[in-house]
Amino acid sequence: MDRLFNNHWFLRFTSLVIAFMLFLMVNMDEVGNQPGMFPVASSEQLTIEDVEVNAYYDEEDYAILEMEDVVDVQVSGTRSSLQLFQVTNPNYEVYVDLEGLGPGVHNVNVEHSDFPSGLNVEVVPDTIQVTLEERETAMLPVEVEIMNEEEIEEGYTIGDPEVSPEEVEVHGATSQLQDIGSLQAFIDVREADETITENVDVSVYGPYGEEMDFDVNPETVEIVVPITPPSTEVPLEVVTEGNLDDNLELVDISPETENVTIYGPLDVINDIDAVEAGPLDLVEITENETIELEVIPPEGVEYILPESINVEVSVENGEPVENDESASEMIEVPVDFDNVPEDVEVTQEEETLEVTISGEEEELEAVSEEEIRPYLDYEDVEDDVENEEETDEDIEGETGTDELPVHVEGPNDVMYETDVESMEVEITDNGEDE
Secondary structure (H helix, E strand, O other): OHHHHOOHHHHHHHHHHHHHHHHHHHOHHHHHOOOOOOOOOOOEEEEEEEEEEEEEOOOOOEEEEEEOOEEEEEEEEOHHHHHHHHHHOOOOEEEEEOOOOOOEEEEEEOEEEOOOOOOEEEEEOOEEEEEEEEEEEEEEEEEEEEEOHHHOOOOOEEOOOEEEOOEEEEEEEHHHHOOOOEEEEEEEOOOOOOOEEEEEEOEEEOOOOOEEOOEEEOOEEEEEEOEEOOEEEEEEEEEEEOOOOOOOOEEEEEEOOOEEEEEOOHHHHOOOOOEEEEEEEHHHOOOOEEEEEEEOOOOOOOEEEOOEEEEEEEEOOOOOOOOOOEEEEEEEEEOEEEOOOOOEEEEEOOOEEEEEEEEEHHHHHOOOHHHOEEEEEHHHOOOOOOOOOOOOOOOOOOEEEEEEEOEEEOOOOOEEEEOOOEEEEEEEEOOOOO
């Protein structure tokens, strides 16, 4: 045997036989298909399962109510062709052509395209049933579903979510639109510590919570979920700077609110005792006035409400702050005479006069006309006749006229002003001659 393998001619012959056998193995399929050649290998088959079926139809006017979504495809051919098909994985298509068909049930052929030449293609089943229905559009509201509410940061609260747009278009068959239970958009607030704004897909669900396939426009909506940090109310303090003018004295600084609300992490706001507003520059104050001051957020506070306040500043010599509650009223009352001697008669043409009372509205309501008394005092009469000589023919000592000032008395909480400051009176002395 060793002599045989050492023979060069034997080795050459053996190599030739092996090469010829390899040639036959590679080219067996092509050779077998040609007439007149020796034995052939039979063609092989490959089955592709669950191939998606595309549908071509008038999508603006019709919707597919029912159709088989997938089919099996059997591909047969030579081994090398099938191997090449599997390796290259070409972009073939399986479809049904529904163009020109109206609403109703239709049996249509399943067609294919873009398979490599040299392969036999068979679709199973080769026909499917398709139900078309007229397409409609419905405007439906979108509901926001908040997930993991219990897992937001401690102390934070979730406000009412806002969705934009609030309604979307849903396109589909009339009968299917009636089966829609809700349109929902899901947003996760886990560990949220600030307001969330996200664009979220809209999902369509049936009456039993099953997801349904519809064309939705727009496909996404914007959702804003307000997240409010912890808050607490603290006192407000007004900070001043500078000094008033030398001829002015500060009477009062009165903010419109005594407390403000601060928002922020619990460990921050729990350590804050008060919040400052200002500073109020006293150098600029020349009279009573109302000034708007900014409320200063302490470090770590996210925001504060209100952000600014009005402060009423009163100084001793400033213009009085206008009181919106002040009022006035005019009444007509009779005039009395005081301190008139028994032997003297005093009369005047006008027995009544008009008195204007003014003060706070509450005080005016408590005053009655009977409490207001204008009067003339006889002690104000000027004694002009003391030094005159009396004669039997002279009657000026017995009857005369005088101008007396008008006095008013009444409750102290209001002010009084008469329409005249004095009244002319006639004085008659009724005493007997000595």
